[in-house]
Amino acid sequence: MQRRQLNWSLLTLSSGSLPLLQTGCASRSKRRGHVVVIGGGFAGTTCARQLKKLDNHLEVTLIEARPTYTACPLSNLVVVGQRQLKAQNFNYSRLKDDEILVIHDHVIGVDPQKQRVVLNNGQSLGYDRLVVAPGVDIAWNQLSGYDEKAAQIMPHAWKAGPQTLLLQQQIASMKDGGLVLISAPENPFRCPPGPYERASLIAHYLKRYKPKSKLIILDAKDNFSKKPLFLEAWQKHYGDLIEWQGLSSGARVTQVNAASKEVLTDFDTFKADVINIVPPQRAGKIAEIAGCTNASGWCPIGASTFASQIQDKVYVLGDAAIANAMPKSAFSANAQAKLCAIQIVRNLQELPPINTKLINTCYSYVTPTQAISVADIYTPKENIWQPVAHAGGISQPNAGDLLQQLEAKYALDWFKVTTQEVFG
């Protein structure tokens, strides 16, 4: 069965890509199957490379539309001019050394019955197993008035790149005494502590360069990641420069008007100089094309394996997956991908999946030189990723400057180590 699928993929690839594919393969008799990975972020790239490391007789293809990946972690430092955007950029050259076929194109169709993926250029390739790791898409207009045009005036900066620079420019050119507004969405969304880290770093910038200014966070939730530590840091470093308003105070943003630079909440209307909308999100479009999403817009998976609960022989990783208690973070994506690669190799060898634990660790800067962390261990209990009790949690409150400076150094190291593992 697997052999037949594989022959299909060779037959129907356009002649232009055949030589690449052949150089990337072990001899046909040793080939154990073809895994196609869609999405070259932390999840997909990790998975592709781990698959090849675990079994170099596997044929692995990574499909990613863009030749350069711009990483989100640390990009809040870019927003306040503490880091260059180009330091966030990575490419896929090392994957070619790993004999992974990298195709830069858009996927326009997936046929889970025939186990085929169709690319924008007309190519079609067969798979034995498919990994879908598209990250998030902005759910345009789910927040009334927030569309792609509005995002040019009220940037989301929730995908690192031009949006990050747009927000940076707006903050840099704002007058002293201006108001910065951040709208934080309901769960789930990518990088749960991200809006609050961003608020911290913007406040640090304002305090230093535009001290008469103010920052208001309008939140669709009453609780958020690392809340006690953020509140403590805001009080300590920024006094009343940051004002956080939660759901209970009617602060949920219900509508935006980009032309008038106005934001409407349940009870109020805000006009601000810089408006950063962290918008509602859903799984990347490919997940929907592959038929892996449910009504929530995200992808249900089997916890241990990351196998789609909807499509056979398809796995979903990273931000797009419903990994229950595991947050949508680069660390989670990377960890999930390493485990999923093991499960796929075992599955192709008709071995049962391994039930094991995973970790998420996530650092947030509260100043450019101080950070806090959350770490949790997760176990797939009753097919749901659940945190292990009496373990994990956030950094010690009132940890003091030295420990927070150390955590800031670890945050940077984590980024170096993980991006080295993923892209290096």
Next chain:
Amino acid sequence: MDASSGISPGKALIAACSGCHHASNALHLPSLINLSSDVMREKLMAYKYDQITGTLMNRIAKGYTDEEIALIALTYSMQHATSLQNNSSNLNR
């Protein structure tokens, strides 16, 4: 590499660790590559039972049973031995 070598329960258990503890270019995060199984197990147990204090390793170690910690330490030390073997066989080739 033999296809079965990378897919043991021990390997699955340490999958997340290399997100922080991996490359030698880290300036502050310790590399685990040269730790013996015994030293690593003792260190993780010390974090778990708060005999030493880290920034977040105490929180992480508490998520594992003593048996899992022993398996993590053993798998890491074996991985080290395997990578040495692979390196020397590459050199001999």
